[in-house]
Amino acid sequence: MTEIERFEVRAREAVAQLLNRRLSIPDIFFEAPWPDEKGRADLLAVDRAGTGDLHVVEIRYDSTKAPEAIAKLMCIPGHYRWVAFYRETVTQQLPAMLDSRQLYPESGPGRVGLIEIVRSEKDDLSAEILVKAERFVGLKYSQIDPFEKTHEPDMCVR
Helix, strand or coil: CCHHHHHHHHHHHHHHHHHHHHCCCCEEEEEECCCCCCCCEEEEEEHHHHCCCEEEEEECCCHHHHHHHHHHHCCCCCCEEEEEEEHHHCCCCCCCCCCHHHHCCCCCCCECEEEEEEECCCCCEEEEEEECCECCCCCCHHHHHHHHHHCCCCECCC
16 A cells, blocks of 8 residues: 555545534445445445435545546535545645636536545544535435445444
8 A cells, every 4th residue: 555545545534533523423434336336435424324415525635636536526426525635735725726616516506525634743634624515416315225225334323
């Protein structure tokens, strides 16, 4: 595993903790096969113990990779879509090479949210929302049910 891959894998926990605080009893999946077995999301959170809104997160170490992650998210069904990256890679208010218009779909409602991963001097990680995600349309709750029935969450309340 490269150092960059290790940073991205470690960030999952910080993002999961952030979503755990913001959502109501989410089921959280790492490396989730979503929307089908061919696809993969770095992190998937389904609110209300698997019966609520679906949040899809793509994690990149380098904020300059945010545009490619956003392009991927625009093709993945989810009520809320997020890109997470390390704050230390950001050189401006928004990540380098990111035009805020890229956060919005070509048509319809929704906005991709941005999450910053913060690394402390002791190498502990936390996550903070830089730009709030706005709800996308098109995903039906009936599409989430089969996934929840066939996949066990990595984090949940039992």
